[in-house]
Amino acid sequence: RQKQQKFVYDFTEGNKDLKDLLGGKGANLAEMTNLGLPVPPGFTITTEACRVYLESGAEPAALRDEVSAHLEALEKRMGKRLGQADDPLLVSVRSGAKFSMPGMMDTVLNIGLSDASVAGLAAQADNERFAWDSYRRLVQMFGKTVMDVDGDLFEEAMEAAKRAKGADSDLGLDAGDLKQLVADFQQIVLKETGREFPQEPREQMDLAVRAVFDSWNTERAKLYRRQERIPGDLGTAVTVCSMVFGNLGPDSGTGVAFTRDPASGAQGTYGDYLQNAQGEDVVAGIRNTVPLAELEGIDKTSYDQLMSIMQTLETHYRDLCDIEFTIERGHLWMLQTRVGKRTAAAAFRIATQLVDQGLIDEAEALQRVTGAQLSQLMFPRFEDTVADSGQVKRIGWGIAASPGAAVGKAVFDSYTAVKWSRSGEQVILIRRETNPDDLNGMIAAEGILTSRGGKTSHAAVVARGMGKTCVCGAEELEVDTKRRRLTAPGGVVIEEGDLISIDGSTGKIYLGEVPVVPSPVVEYFEGRMHAGADEADGLVQAVHRVMAYADRVRRLQVRANADNAEDAARARRFGAQGIGLCRTEHMFLGERREMVERLVLADTDTEREEALGALLPLQKADFIELFEAMDGLPVTVRLLDPPLHEFLPDITELSVRVALAESRKDANENDLRLLQAVHKLHEQNPMLGLRGVRLGLVIPGLFAMQVRAIAEAVAHRKAAKCDPRAEIMIPLVGTVQELEIVREEADRVIADVEAATGTRLKLAIGTMIELPRAALTAGQIAEAAEFFSFGTNDLTQTVWGFSRDDVEASFFTAYLEKGIFGVSPFETIDKDGVGSLVRSAVEAGRATRPDLKLGICGEHGGDPESVHFFHEVGLDYVSCSPFRIPVARLEAGRAAA
Numbered sequence: 088r089q090k091q092q093k094f095v096y097d098f099t100e101g102n103k104d105l106k107d108l109l110g111g112k113g114a115n116l117a118e119m120t121n122l123g124l125p126v127p128p129g130f131t132i133t134t135e136a137c138r139v140y141l142e143s144g145a146e147p148a149a150l151r152d153e154v155s156a157h158l159e160a161l162e163k164r165m166g167k168r169l170g171q172a173d174d175p176l177l178v179s180v181r182s183g184a185k186f187s188m189p190g191m192m193d194t195v196l197n198i199g200l201s202d203a204s205v206a207g208l209a210a211q212a213d214n215e216r217f218a219w220d221s222y223r224r225l226v227q228m229f230g231k232t233v234m235d236v237d238g239d240l241f242e243e244a245m246e247a248a249k250r251a252k253g254a255d256s257d258l259g260l261d262a263g264d265l266k267q268l269v270a271d272f273q274q275i276v277l278k279e280t281g282r283e284f285p286q287e288p289r290e291q292m293d294l295a296v297r298a299v300f301d302s303w304n305t306e307r308a309k310l311y312r313r314q315e316r317i318p319g320d321l322g323t324a325v326t327v328c329s330m331v332f333g334n335l336g337p338d339s340g341t342g343v344a345f346t347r348d349p350a351s352g353a354q355g356t357y358g359d360y361l362q363n364a365q366g367e368d369v370v371a372g373i374r375n376t377v378p379l380a381e382l383e384g385i386d387k388t389s390y391d392q393l394m395s396i397m398q399t400l401e402t403h404y405r406d407l408c409d410i411e412f413t414i415e416r417g418h419l420w421m422l423q424t425r426v427g428k429r430t431a432a433a434a435f436r437i438a439t440q441l442v443d444q445g446l447i448d449e450a451e452a453l454q455r456v457t458g459a460q461l462s463q464l465m466f467p468r469f470e471d472t473v474a475d476s477g478q479v480k481r482i483g484w485g486i487a488a489s490p491g492a493a494v495g496k497a498v499f500d501s502y503t504a505v506k507w508s509r510s511g512e513q514v515i516l517i518r519r520e521t522n523p524d525d526l527n528g529m530i531a532a533e534g535i536l537t538s539r540g541g542k543t544s545h546a547a548v549v550a551r552g553m554g555k556t557c558v559c560g561a562e563e564l565e566v567d568t569k570r571r572r573l574t575a576p577g578g579v580v581i582e583e584g585d586l587i588s589i590d591g592s593t594g595k596i597y598l599g600e601v602p603v604v605p606s607p608v609v610e611y612f613e614g615r616m617h618a619g620a621d622e623a624d625g626l627v628q629a630v631h632r633v634m635a636y637a638d639r640v641r642r643l644q645v646r647a648n649a650d651n652a653e654d655a656a657r658a659r660r661f662g663a664q665g666i667g668l669c670r671t672e673h674m675f676l677g678e679r680r681e682m683v684e685r686l687v688l689a690d691t692d693t694e695r696e697e698a699l700g701a702l703l704p705l706q707k708a709d710f711i712e713l714f715e716a717m718d719g720l721p722v723t724v725r726l727l728d729p730p731l732h733e734f735l736p737d738i739t740e741l742s743v744r745v746a747l748a749e750s751r752k753d754a755n756e757n758d759l760r761l762l763q764a765v766h767k768l769h770e771q772n773p774m775l776g777l778r779g780v781r782l783g784l785v786i787p788g789l790f791a792m793q794v795r796a797i798a799e800a801v802a803h804r805k806a807a808k809c810d811p812r813a814e815i816m817i818p819l820v821g822t823v824q825e826l827e828i829v830r831e832e833a834d835r836v837i838a839d840v841e842a843a844t845g846t847r848l849k850l851a852i853g854t855m856i857e858l859p860r861a862a863l864t865a866g867q868i869a870e871a872a873e874f875f876s877f878g879t880n881d882l883t884q885t886v887w888g889f890s891r892d893d894v895e896a897s898f899f900t901a902y903l904e905k906g907i908f909g910v911s912p913f914e915t916i917d918k919d920g921v922g923s924l925v926r927s928a929v930e931a932g933r934a935t936r937p938d939l940k941l942g943i944c945g946e947h948g949g950d951p952e953s954v955h956f957f958h959e960v961g962l963d964y965v966s967c968s969p970f971r972i973p974v975a976r977l978e979a980g981r982a983a984a
């Protein structure tokens with residue numbers, strides 16, 4: 088027989104590891120109960136029951152009896168029945184999912200009170216005001232969250248009562264006023280819903296439980312889940328907890344606390360306390376709370392007990408905890424705890440503090456921080472002292488969509504953004520919302536500010552992709568693009584050209600210029616700040632230590648994508664263990680364009696050889712510099728990849744020039760030939776055209792020249808008794824035959840240089856795996872390649888059939904909103920598709936050549952989730968842009984720890 092499913096757990100039956108089933112709140116209440124802490128008795132209805140309800144539209148059949156059994160046990164234990172007229176047991180009905188989710192249903196307190204039992208409660212507590220205060224709270228909360236009455240109606244009635252009484256807070260209302268308010272509230276409920284406020288206690292409870300289930304699927308909750316990538320089918324648990332009362336008088340109260348400062352990580356007493364209050368009052372700001380430390384003067388016994396419980400919790404959870412508690416007539420009760428949220432800086436500090444306290448080891452410390460937090464700490468920041476001092480005016484607050492601190496002149500259209508930035512101005516592009524037409528302006532701007540849209544809006548997605556500061560959805564700002572002005576609350580008007588500052592890490596918007604300071608963490612990585620330099624604040628020290636933990640355990644090496652000596656040197660300071668991708672295309676730009684033109688126009692072998700001969704010494708000099716900056720470390724040089732026409736004049740411009748010249752009858756021979764060549768090279772779809780290895784096979788001598796430049800540069804460095812370690816990488820290979828032909832030629836050139844210089848060069852030759860066919864035939868390709876480097880940018884483009892430059896700006900927002908993917912596959916590797924090709928290519932490559940070196944050099948090399956994937960499939964290294972190196976090191980450590 089199938090085992091009867093269990094839908095209800097008493098607090099004594101659960102524990103903190105049952106979050107899936109009991110939700111975070113229920114699991115931790117159980118954990119505290121089992122630790123022997125003072126938790127009011129109660130039970131939790133599982134997420135499983137919620138899932139049944141959501142799927143079938145009805146509570147599971149067994150649930151009602153199970154709840155009855157647990158309620159009965161609770162009543163027995165408390166010595167009173169739910170809503171019992173002369174001495175009512177009251178409970179709270181609380182929502183609690185596995186992940187904490189603001190935007191879900193609020194808790195309903197004081198369930199069980201009714202016209203029949205309010206007098207009994209008053210008599211038992213010997214406090215009439217308390218009983219009516221509890222009742223009006225019940226009708227208000229129940230009306231709003233269970234019966235869907237507009238909460239403002241209750242607020243207004245409450246305000247009216249206070250006005251009539253001349254009271255400035257709820258404490259000014261006496262029992263009689265509150266009794267009247269209960270009647271008013273019940274009238275509101277009846278009028279708005281056509282139903283009476285339910286008087287039957289069990290019915291109140293059942294309706295509240297169902298309302299919690301239903302709250303899983305409110306629009307707000309759905310939106311939040313999509314943004315935070317929380318699965319939509321988890322459901323919520325419901326916790327039923329016997330009431331304790333902080334509103335019994337001045338010897339009672341309620342508060343929240345942290346075991347350490349969630350902003351700095353410092354240990355101490357952090358929290359707020361409010362006397363004679365219930366539940367939400369502390370955070371709702373209805374009256375002024377006092378700092379937790381003052382509780383010591385109010386109720387020393389409870390204070391001492393709370394401090395000791397907080398210590399117990401910290402040691403038990405081995406982490407910062409946040410807490411909700413209530414004091415009922417001098418008796419302390421714990422109502423909630425969880426591992427608390429913290430700022431990025433606090434995360435690093437706390438991790439190392441806990442190591443010092445011996446509570447966690449280094450491996451665990453690595454799990455307490457993330458690469459995303461580290462990268463947050465690496466953005467330049469507004470100087471806090473100025474931003475917070477009121478020297479500049481904060482005019483609004485939006486969604487922190489893409490981090491960074493940006494200052495510039497306000498512009499309201501893309502055209503102006505581009506025009507002004509060309510003349511050297513820094514601008515902030517302000518739009519109601521952006522669309523693909525704004526792309527040029529977004530590129531030109533320092534930052535982007537919109538008044539509409541959330542974290543997946545066009546502005547947010549594109550800005551994050553570009554690494555550009557963005558604040559979006561600042562709804563209180565009125566953007567008038569026609570009149571080129573923005574109006575902020577309080578009538579502040581910003582016209583085109585006014586300076587504003589936006590903080591993409593906090594979402595704050597300032598009028599005027601806030602000074603920007605570099606991140607101390609970057610100063611440290613750059614070697615401009617010593618790890619011990621900031622003893623007071625300790626952040627750099629903490630980052631330094633956590634990075635050391637990561638470097639000790641990680642198996643993945645981290646290399647940089649760097650094309651010149653300056654980037655290489657920075658990458659090295661940031662901890663790069665080599666260069667995984669040196670693009671050679673910049674060596675064909677600028678003044679060297681002319682030489683490329685000559686190469687393309689060459690009619691004879693001699694002309695072509697001359698053109699290549701002119702490029703050779705320049706390339707060689709570039710490589711010498713690069714090998715010097717990376718002495719002793721591997722440098723993977725990729726031979727020319729982009730289509731040649733990228734180095735030639737723009738087809739339209741050139742056509743116009745030639746046409747004008749022809750009309751003047753002084754067309755120049757060279758331009759005419761160039762135009763012909765440009766026409767010949769023009770491609771409908773250059774991404775899939777004549778580029779990469781195809782260039783090497785079609786343009787005689789091109790790759791040979793590049794290989795020679797590399798080989799001679801290596802020989803030069805060796806002659807200087809240094810340690811150059813070059814690797815030659817062939818891009819866009821689809822079949823082993825392409826690689827074999829290029830390889831033969833390269834081997835010949837290398838042998839040539841070796842003979843001429845009398846040096847053994849030991850140059851490895853390998854290929855990029857960036858086409859599906861290359862991945863599918865990796866076993867064959869490995870016969871001609873000493874290493875693979877997965878080019879996951881092109882591989883993602885070709886596997887999905889997405890042209891990156893086009894799709895990100897056009898329809899990715901729609902795809903994200905529809906949940907087709909939670910994040911762009913160009914940002915985080917698509918494990919199921921692209922990733923599975925990588926995985927099989929790794930296996931096939933290693934089967935052919937067991938010592939095949941394997942790396943990845945797409946943008947994914949610096950993305951936390953992707954780094955974990957590359958660790959898991961067994962690559963040797965990831966390569967990413969210099970600024971992402973610390974993040975990659977950290978995540979590689981976290982993956983291995």
Ligand code: ADP
Pocket residue numbers: 127178179180181182193194196328329330331332365366367411412413422423
């Ligand atoms: P949230 O998830 O919004 O914090 P909670 O379920 O924790 O909701 O409850 C809201 C407030 O009510 C909190 O301040 C909590 O401490 C208080 N509260 C909940 N249950 C009880 C109870 N049984 N007795 C007294 N106060 C309670």
Ligand code: MG
Pocket residue numbers: 411423
């Ligand atoms: Mg709570």
Ligand code: MG
Pocket residue numbers: 728818819857878880881
């Ligand atoms: Mg590529």
